[in-house]
Amino acid sequence: MPELPEVETVALSLRPRLTGRTVRTLRVYDPLLRRSTFPRLGGRRIVHVGRSGKRVLIGFSARSAGDGPLWLAVHLRMTGRLIWAADGNRDSRAHLRARIRLDRGTLSFFDTRRFGTFEWYREADAAGPAGIDPLSPGLGEDALARLLRGSRQNVKAWLLRQDRLVGLGNIYASEILYAAAVSPAREAGSLDRRERRRLLEAIRRVLRRAIGNNGTTLSDFRNAHGESGSNQHYLRVYGREGQPCPRCATTVLREVQQQRSTYYCPACQH
DNA sequence: CTCGGAGCCTGTCTGC
DNA sequence: TGCAGACAGGCTCCGA
Numbered sequence A: 001m002p003e004l005p006e007v008e009t010v011a012l013s014l015r016p017r018l019t020g021r022t023v024r025t026l027r028v029y030d031p032l033l034r035r036s037t038f039p040r041l042g043g044r045r046i047v048h049v050g051r052s053g054k055r056v057l058i059g060f061s062a063r064s065a066g067d068g069p070l071w072l073a074v075h076l077r078m079t080g081r082l083i084w085a086a087d088g089n090r091d092s093r094a095h096l097r098a099r100i101r102l103d104r105g106t107l108s109f110f111d112t113r114r115f116g117t118f119e120w121y122r123e124a125d126a127a128g129p130a131g132i133d134p135l136s137p138g139l140g141e142d143a144l145a146r147l148l149r150g151s152r153q154n155v156k157a158w159l160l161r162q163d164r165l166v167g168l169g170n171i172y173a174s175e176i177l178y179a180a181a182v183s184p185a186r187e188a189g190s191l192d193r194r195e196r197r198r199l200l201e202a203i204r205r206v207l208r209r210a211i212g213n214n215g216t217t218l219s220d221f222r223n224a225h226g227e228s229g230s231n232q233h234y235l236r237v238y239g240r241e242g243q244p245c246p247r248c249a250t251t252v253l254r255e256v257q258q259q260r261s262t263y264y265c266p267a268c269q270h
Numbered sequence B: 001c002t003c004g005g006a007g008c009c010t011g012t013c014t015g016c
Numbered sequence C: 001t002g003c004a005g006a007c008a009g010g011c012t013c014c015g016a
Helices: A004-018 A141-148 A155-160 A170-180 A193-212
Strands: A023-028 A046-052 A055-060 A070-075 A080-085 A096-102 A106-111 A117-121 A253-257 A260-264
Touching: A004 A046, A004 A055, A004 A080, A004 A106, A004 A193, A070 A080, A141 A193, A155 A170, A170 A193, A170 A260
Parallel strands: none
Antiparallel strands: A023 A096, A046 A055, A055 A070, A070 A117, A080 A106, A096 A106, A253 A260
16 A cells, blocks of 8 residues: 555654644554564654655654654554544444554554564664655656666666665555556656656655645545555556557556566557 | 565446 | 455565
8 A cells, every 4th residue: 555655645644633642551452563563652642643655754852861752663564554543442343453642643554464563763864765755855867877887777666765764665656657658567766857857756746746635545545643645546557458548549458567567558568 | 676476355336 | 255365665684
């Protein structure tokens, strides 16, 4: 489910509910989540709600002297949801994995497939991903050219890596390559200057539009209030195998690369 | 470095 | 209706 636009949507919808709140209790219900050690959260105040790559980043104040601030990075993976409720007791408890009770409201983590993770850090920097955020000023034409240089990987797989650019996943990789008119099978390092420019513009355009539409909901994705996004109505190729390309009416194809589906137009992507 | 495959989990959908 | 198999938006690990 969640790629950069969905995680951004979750963070934006959580921020006004969580910022400034004080934690009462943290409870963890799923033994899989317990592989991470859980710190004492009671009494800490939430001072930051944001996004780091594909993870929701929540900053907590120090608890007392000598006990510094804490950062929680939640990775939603495929089916994770962070849901805020004024009264958490009224939620269904199906797939409830963890719950943070606040002085006002409750933050619940639901995760059907249980791939989601909680990671705790002492410093925000430690929670930062290795790659560049594609919407940050750090990604310009020069930076993109440097990252791509020499890579023999196909460009679809390259976009999915999180060690160079963070935040792209299977849906937006297909959509971006379509918007850039670049074939997913191309060697990443082989893109020329014009193609790199189109790729950069496509990355920005596709991601910003998806954020503006509150993310793509194919089935599981929800924001902090349980609401679906609407960007699925704007997908051009993803999930549209056999349908006509919106640009040239050629039939959209699906191909498996690195065990993931890639959707593309064989006529207008080169 | 890259690739393919298995694996982590659960639910849904398809076809026989 | 029942059941097996394929598939799903994430990522990691292993061996070649």
